[in-house]
Amino acid sequence: MKFAVMGAGGVGAYFGGLLAQKGHEVTLIARGEHLKALQENGLTVHSVHGDFQLPLKAVADPQEVGLVDVVLFTTKGFDIKKTTEQILPILKEDSMVLNLQNGVGNEEIMAEVVGKERVLGGLTYIETTIEAPGIIAQKSAKRDIIFGEMDGQITERAKQLLSVFQEAGIPTVLSGNIQKDIWKKFMFISSFSAITTITELPAGDVWACEKTDQLFCKLLKEVKHVARANGIELSDEDVEVAYQIGHNFAPTTKSSMLVDFERRKPIEVDSLSGAVVKYGKKANVETPYHEMVYGVLTLKASKF
Numbered sequence: 001m002k003f004a005v006m007g008a009g010g011v012g013a014y015f016g017g018l019l020a021q022k023g024h025e026v027t028l029i030a031r032g033e034h035l036k037a038l039q040e041n042g043l044t045v046h047s048v049h050g051d052f053q054l055p056l057k058a059v060a061d062p063q064e065v066g067l068v069d070v071v072l073f074t075t076k077g078f079d080i081k082k083t084t085e086q087i088l089p090i091l092k093e094d095s096m097v098l099n100l101q102n103g104v105g106n107e108e109i110m111a112e113v114v115g116k117e118r119v120l121g122g123l124t125y126i127e128t129t130i131e132a133p134g135i136i137a138q139k140s141a142k143r144d145i146i147f148g149e150m151d152g153q154i155t156e157r158a159k160q161l162l163s164v165f166q167e168a169g170i171p172t173v174l175s176g177n178i179q180k181d182i183w184k185k186f187m188f189i190s191s192f193s194a195i196t197t198i199t200e201l202p203a204g205d206v207w208a209c210e211k212t213d214q215l216f217c218k219l220l221k222e223v224k225h226v227a228r229a230n231g232i233e234l235s236d237e238d239v240e241v242a243y244q245i246g247h248n249f250a251p252t253t254k255s256s257m258l259v260d261f262e263r264r265k266p267i268e269v270d271s272l273s274g275a276v277v278k279y280g281k282k283a284n285v286e287t288p289y290h291e292m293v294y295g296v297l298t299l300k301a302s303k304f
């Protein structure tokens, strides 16, 4: 299959690299020093699942890619509409655009640009980052993709993509209710990013303190109420599963938002705690915990 990775950083270059290793034609769309290093030295991956190095086509301008079967969409959740417009020249009538960003509502924005029939929803549980230009550090045992058609249909094209991912060694689930799965990840990641970034500490430290451990639960429950008020039936069991997912990551695990915060880079707080607040307001649900996090982190990030 012919793939393009829009925003080939921690997530995109890692999965793109695994697909290329299996013989798929993969082009990474990147920029800056990272792009320069990819072009000069190829992609280097340091991973707990095995290191690898391979030459890969990397470009700044999607126009240089040609038409593709699948776009993996892995930029940060800033200005999604504008970024989606950039991939228009590489889409065929039947191309798929698979979103793997954190956050809710992204697929709807993408659909407005490329047409809803092309967009698949998705999410990933993985800890991975650009360690240095051209070099990805993939740190977690977990590296799962969950994806599906936005209307829940199990289609032939989705089954084909599932096989491609699985053959590339990526633990992947094809979901019949991706909207709910995206909200489950959103509940987990908005709360995990909030508690780790506000404390500036990795998972193990947060769980070791009873007060911050409980705050994580309160953040999760707040998102559950917001989800339900917006028609997504998350349950107490989903909260418990999200709590366990957090606790099953290694104690050293940092959210990608904390990593960006430490690097003094823009953080995705608008699309995480900010989105909890936004969807809460929409449905008349109070969100004091996420509202506090949103305010504090917005202020701190404005000082970078």
Ligand SMILES: NC(=O)C1=CN([C@@H]2O[C@H](COP(=O)(O)OP(=O)(O)OC[C@H]3O[C@@H](n4cnc5c(N)ncnc54)[C@H](OP(=O)(O)O)[C@@H]3O)[C@@H](O)[C@H]2O)C=CC1
Pocket: 006, 007, 008, 009, 010, 011, 012, 029, 030, 031, 032, 034, 060, 074, 075, 076, 077, 083, 086, 100, 101, 102, 124, 125, 126, 127, 128, 129, 130, 256, 268
């Ligand atoms: N990292 C992780 O462990 C996980 C991340 N996620 C989510 O996945 C998404 C991607 O995260 P992550 O991989 O960490 O992000 P990264 O910042 O590592 O990767 C995105 C890359 O895309 C580049 N980029 C952005 N816009 C463009 C553009 N228009 N043209 C070319 N290159 C572009 C960025 O460059 P620049 O830096 O210059 O902006 C960056 O190098 C986020 O939504 C994140 O929340 C989900 C699960 C785990």
Ligand SMILES: CC(C)(CO)C(=O)C(=O)O
Pocket: 102, 124, 125, 126, 127, 128, 189, 192, 254, 255, 256, 257
């Ligand atoms: C917590 C983690 C690493 C798990 O997937 C994540 O999604 C993120 O930080 O963006």
